[in-house]
Amino acid sequence: MKKANLNFYISSKTLSLNTLYDKIWSLHRVTELPEGSTQLFVGLHLIHEVTSPQAFAALDEKGLKVLCPERTIATVDHIVPTITQSRPFSDPLAEEMLQTLEENCKKHSIKFFKIGSGNQGIVHVIAPETGLTQPGMTIACGDSHTSTHGAFGSIAFGIGTSQVRDVLASQTLAMKKLKVRRLWFDGKLNQGVFAKDLILHVIQKLGVKDGVGYAYEFAGPAIDHFSMEERMTICNMAIEAGARCGYVNPDQITFDYLKNKAFAPKGNAWDEAIKWWKSIASDKNAIFDDEVRFNASEIAPTVTWGITPGQAIAIDSLIPSPESLEKSDQQIALEAYKYMDLKPGSSLEGLNINVCFIGSCTNGRISDLQKAAEIAKDRHVAKGVKAFVVPGSEQVAKEAEKQGLHKIFLKAGFEWRKPGCSMCLAMNPDKLENNQISASSSNRNFKGRQGSANGRTLLMSPAMVAAAAVTGAVIDVRKLINKKI
Amino acid sequence: MKQDTLFPQGSIHSVTGKCMYLSGNDIDTDRIIPARFLKCVNFDTLGNHVFIDDRSEKKGMHPFDQNHNKTANILIVDKNFGCGSSREHAPQALMRWGIRAIIGKSFAEIFYGNCLTLGIPCVIIKEEDASSLINFLNKNHDSIFKLELEKKMITSKEHIWEISIDNSSQRMFLSGGWDATKSLINQIEKIQTTKSNLPYINSFQKLQEKPS
Ligand code: SF4
Numbered sequence: 001m002k003k004a005n006l007n008f009y010i011s012s013k014t015l016s017l018n019t020l021y022d023k024i025w026s027l028h029r030v031t032e033l034p035e036g037s038t039q040l041f042v043g044l045h046l047i048h049e050v051t052s053p054q055a056f057a058a059l060d061e062k063g064l065k066v067l068c069p070e071r072t073i074a075t076v077d078h079i080v081p082t083i084t085q086s087r088p089f090s091d092p093l094a095e096e097m098l099q100t101l102e103e104n105c106k107k108h109s110i111k112f113f114k115i116g117s118g119n120q121g122i123v124h125v126i127a128p129e130t131g132l133t134q135p136g137m138t139i140a141c142g143d144s145h146t147s148t149h150g151a152f153g154s155i156a157f158g159i160g161t162s163q164v165r166d167v168l169a170s171q172t173l174a175m176k177k178l179k180v181r182r183l184w185f186d187g188k189l190n191q192g193v194f195a196k197d198l199i200l201h202v203i204q205k206l207g208v209k210d211g212v213g214y215a216y217e218f219a220g221p222a223i224d225h226f227s228m229e230e231r232m233t234i235c236n237m238a239i240e241a242g243a244r245c246g247y248v249n250p251d252q253i254t255f256d257y258l259k260n261k262a263f264a265p266k267g268n269a270w271d272e273a274i275k276w277w278k279s280i281a282s283d284k285n286a287i288f289d290d291e292v293r294f295n296a297s298e299i300a301p302t303v304t305w306g307i308t309p310g311q312a313i314a315i316d317s318l319i320p321s322p323e324s325l326e327k328s329d330q331q332i333a334l335e336a337y338k339y340m341d342l343k344p345g346s347s348l349e350g351l352n353i354n355v356c357f358i359g360s361c362t363n364g365r366i367s368d369l370q371k372a373a374e375i376a377k378d379r380h381v382a383k384g385v386k387a388f389v390v391p392g393s394e395q396v397a398k399e400a401e402k403q404g405l406h407k408i409f410l411k412a413g414f415e416w417r418k419p420g421c422s423m424c425l426a427m428n429p430d431k432l433e434n435n436q437i438s439a440s441s442s443n444r445n446f447k448g449r450q451g452s453a454n455g456r457t458l459l460m461s462p463a464m465v466a467a468a469a470v471t472g473a474v475i476d477v478r479k480l481i482n483k484k485i
Numbered sequence: 486m487k488q489d490t491l492f493p494q495g496s497i498h499s500v501t502g503k504c505m506y507l508s509g510n511d512i513d514t515d516r517i518i519p520a521r522f523l524k525c526v527n528f529d530t531l532g533n534h535v536f537i538d539d540r541s542e543k544k545g546m547h548p549f550d551q552n553h554n555k556t557a558n559i560l561i562v563d564k565n566f567g568c569g570s571s572r573e574h575a576p577q578a579l580m581r582w583g584i585r586a587i588i589g590k591s592f593a594e595i596f597y598g599n600c601l602t603l604g605i606p607c608v609i610i611k612e613e614d615a616s617s618l619i620n621f622l623n624k625n626h627d628s629i630f631k632l633e634l635e636k637k638m639i640t641s642k643e644h645i646w647e648i649s650i651d652n653s654s655q656r657m658f659l660s661g662g663w664d665a666t667k668s669l670i671n672q673i674e675k676i677q678t679t680k681s682n683l684p685y686i687n688s689f690q691k692l693q694e695k696p697s
């Protein structure tokens with residue numbers, strides 16, 4: 001389906017009004033800067049080992065201090081190995097990066113969730129699960145998937161290294177205000193279809209650049225029914241749709257999730273917080289810059305076939321021919337057929353898989369592992385397939401082990417790893433080799449993303465990855481649910 | 486590498502010091518700092534590796550290795566300096582070696598912008614002025630020059646050469662506005678006011694009291 005078939009309500013002249021985005025923006029506005037940008041206060045700043053070292057170095061060079069060290073939290077995720085995490089790491093550069101982060105945190109009195117602390121994990125998994133991420137905040141991190149935190153009704157966006165420096169020094173950023181597009185989802189997802197399918201469907205329909213200049217508000221009956229983890233999955237990939245941030249208005253599901261989390265408000269403060277959180281949601285009569293409507297019940301399990309997250313198809317349809325695509329998408333499609341060694345008009349179902357990866361900040365949370373375990377239970381990883389599960393955090397790992405999920409996976413022939421980013425981007429020992437094909441629950445299928453210059457990635461839901469693992473090929477997970485294959 | 490004084494800070498009206506000339510058009514950022522040096526946790530050691538491959542090829546005869554240039558802080562270049570990859574590592578490497586201003590016939594756009602954010606003025610000199618300046622420099626290696634951004638000129642004790650700089654960059658150097666961090670920090674009072682008005686700050690503040 002091309003864009004023209006979508007139901008667009010575009011009111012290009014109207015600026016959004018009374019949306020959650022507008023309210024949080026006004027509240028955090030420090031001043032207007034001369035060059036026309038707004039100085040915005042950052043409520044929560046998250047850092048990790050990859051994009052922070054130069055920022056700290058820049059701070060030192062300028063002889064500056066961290067203005068609000070209590071508002072920055074650090075963890076280590078990208079470079080950690082997932083088989084053994086004993087120190088020193090065998091990769092000296094990884095070890096150096098971790099040591100640098102440790103030193104910087106110590107020097108500047110920044111809280112660091114280190115390995116073994118019980119709170120370490122992928123930055124976008126740990127902040128929500130510890131209750132650091134809360135509605136109404138502005139949240140920044142030197143990582144594009146910071147959009148994840150928008151699931152709580154916050155404005156959360158990725159920043160570059162020089163901006164990390166600016167946040168450390170001033171707790172603020174020079175920003176331009178985005179437009180707000182509401183993505184409205186009627187209906188309900190069918191059995192065997194997950195949040196990951198919904199967001200892959202959206203990116204396929206709208207494209208990977210359409211969100212540029214926008215914040216995406218996800219709303220409608222389907223989203224209202226989503227758990228917080230499902231909301232995180234869709235906001236996580238808002239960036240893949242080009243939107244620097246995505247969010248869901250906070251509601252009872254949000255509050256129930258946050259209740260009793262380590263850093264969530266307690267006692268009287270909790271009641272106060274709920275009152276305020278309710279007030280920052282988009283008003284009923286809020287005005288959006290534009291709106292796109294979807295019907296969740298029409299979405300099928302969705303899988304990428306190409307080299308951008310937008311090159312995806314419903315599992316029961318065929319890889320598109322170049323002519324069926326918009327002109328601007330044809331060039332990259334040709335590149336994708338070649339790189340992926342896939343033919344237009346063919347089906348993904350039945351395509352043999354070499355590696356199955358369940359994890360990442362998109363789908364490395366407890367409910368993701370549960371859904372994958374349901375498929376893995378009483379089945380076994382197909383011969384010749386390497387399958388591994390990487391919990392998103394130490395908390396996720398602990399909970400999964402409490403529930404016995406690790407045993408299900410191990411019995412089925414999956415490896416059970418330690419928390420980290422792992423093969424999502426392969427800045428650690430977990431890598432594809434040569435032109436292996438992976439079924440991955442992560443978020444990017446760019447060329448070479450998973451550690452091999454010609455490695456191939458198919459993005460899909462964790463349940464679909466598990467289904468691929470036990471059958472050895474891409475398969476519609478609905479064929480396995482409630483059945484014995 | 487020279488253990489240099491301070492990196493650029495605040496308003497920059499002039500740069501005083503010795504000049505050095507690096508000839509050649511289209512010198513790209515890969516030459517300024519080869520890709521293998523990008524794998525680093527900070528920019529600290531980049532100064533040692535500036536033009537490293539060109540230098541090892543020239544075995545001590547490269548301008549960045551010649552004795553009389555060791556304390557130079559104003560670099561004179563030819564056309565389209567800094568083209569290629571957008572890496573900030575390139576101006577970082579030059580700055581860390583000791584360069585504080587660059588005079589050239591033209592600059593690549595991204596390189597120019599990166600220099601601006603580091604407080605390194607890149608100014609333009611006309612072909613004939615460049616020849617005269619380089620001629621003078623070749624005979625007077627130890628001369629001290631003064632590059633003045635407001636008056637748009639570079640002077641030695643005996644001579645004046647005209648340079649040009651676009652108005653907005655000039656304003657940013659003179660006001661110190663090239664330093665985004667600085668303009669943000671300057672609003673400290675407003676930052677504190679905004680912070681104190683945020684409902685979630687107080688409950689969140691307990692964070693630091695908790696044991697990790
Ligand atoms: S899991 Fe992947 S996308 Fe998420 S933070 Fe790590 S590397 Fe980035």
